[in-house]
Amino acid sequence: MSKVLQPGQSYDSAPGDATAGFARIKPEGVDTLHGAILYLEEITVSFDGFKALNNLNLDISVGELRCIIGPNGAGKTTMMDVITGKTRPSSGTAFFGQSMDLSKMTEYAIAQAGIGRKFQRPTVFEQHTVFENLELAMKMDKRVKPSLFFRLSSEQKGRIDETLKLIRLNGMEQTPAGLLSHGQKQWLEIGMLLMQEPQLILLDEPVAGMSDAETARTAELLNELRGRHSIVVVEHDMGFVTEIAQQGKVTVLHEGSVLAEGTMQQVQQDERVIEVYLGR
């Protein structure tokens, strides 16, 4: 089990301690005492009879980096839509930690609770500068009045600068985001995710349309984030998945449910997986 420290936990109440007591106070924020951060149980989403997700079961542990692969139409993006509140499941339950029912929360409440998402097409605020994009995403009180009277503290400025370095956009903070290259936009979006300080990061095809160098750099970036956040990556690029999955679990989706789960090697040797996906 990962030793990542989560909000609501402190060093003296590490995961595992929970079993000792009979009663405990419901922690603030995400309750991850049982070691899992995301539970999807028997999720079904149907659009006019077509089942985009069919009895999907999936759970993600704290600090895990999980890759999800699958052919087009397997329901990967729909699954992300369910997790982020964009689509409501027809049946099934989606829980963030032990206590947050995602199917009853709005998009912004889910984002505030600590789930960040990068979309398939890079979506940054093109009219805003790189700096402003990061500032907008930064974790803070995002209601009206605090926004009106917001003053950037030097500590917050420092965090933005740190992220700028991490995503290699330092020196470009005053550039309108619309002028960035495709790969830079993808990184900016990852940077915006990091500014949100989410516990769970969902990345939908983070290297789509990237050059080889950019792809390698993104893999490096994700490896740096490993363990600090729980990360779910949906990707088509097998080389990239092999690179970042390492010995972690890979889940193969097919027709809206889980076809296989295991390490990359196990999955690659699975007969059914080869049939539907890998062995083209």
Next chain:
Amino acid sequence: MNAAMKTPLYARPAWSGILGCTLILAALPILNIAFPEGHLLHVSSYTVALIGKFMCYALAALALDLVWGYTGILSLGHGLFFALGGYAHGMYLMRAIGHDGVYQSDLPDFMVFLDWKSYPWYWSMTDNYWYCLALVVLVPGALAFVFGFFAFRSRIKGVYFSIITQAMTFAFMLLFFRNNTGFGGNNGFTDFKRILGYSVTAPSTRAVLYLITLAFLFGALVLCRWIVQSKLGRVLQAVRDSESRLMFIGYNPLGFKLFVWTLSAVLCGIAGALYVPQVGIINPSEMSPGNSIEMVVWAAVGGRGTLIGPIVGAFTVNGLKSWFTGAFPDLWLFALGAIFILVTLAMPQGILGLSRRWLGKKGAA
């Protein structure tokens, strides 16, 4: 560089431009009173009245662009808020006529005409000036808040929202046209005599009203600039550019839209309230859909998504309108249409965008 930490409201040259224009505008009514007619420095009362009216329009255009240019919510019904502010102020002005009306009654002439014996309940306390001033803010504000709450909560956007605002102002116009509504029917309110005991036609009263209008316009410009420069302003622009993306980084757009929408309606109501005593009449035609669309044209001509732009646009279009309706009264609507098409096709950034391009630098406005 630490640009994001402390940004001045405007850069120095822009400030000098704004303050210079404000001072010139402020000097006009003073020149009108200080120098006799025929003197070289005399400014005619007509000019002062006209500019006073334009400033009210400019304030309305500024308010409109806050929601349209910055937040991407196109309202085709802002004339309603303008008119409601005007009516709220007008109620006091009607009460202040006292017994000087044609029928010399306690009631305004139009109520005597309807054979009403006393004021309806919603006219109570309107003889109190400060109560009416509160209504100027509260009525458009409350209407906008309630309307906005339901519209934004249902995620009504774009052209659907615009059409609903248009329908709303039209519905209110029909309501106010009825004599039984108690707001003077199609004649509205007019024939005002005095405001707080001062004659509304006296040059000094007019000068004071003019200067108050200028102060409000200047104040609104500074307030709006402060808002759009704040982080809230950047959130508003993010609502305009990609509202769904904004939700996924943890903002609830409802509160932001409601805030700016209500503020805009209140500013528009204030503009209407300042307009009525200077023009001397308010009637339901102010709520006609055409008036609201004209406001949109002012903002578009001046430069959408800027604050100076709508002010420049309101002055330009209305200046042209005054000239046209004098010289070729039949052609004005054609000219207005032509201006709108020209602006849309040739200068999407409006006058301000064009002048920025000509100056070859990024203006501070």
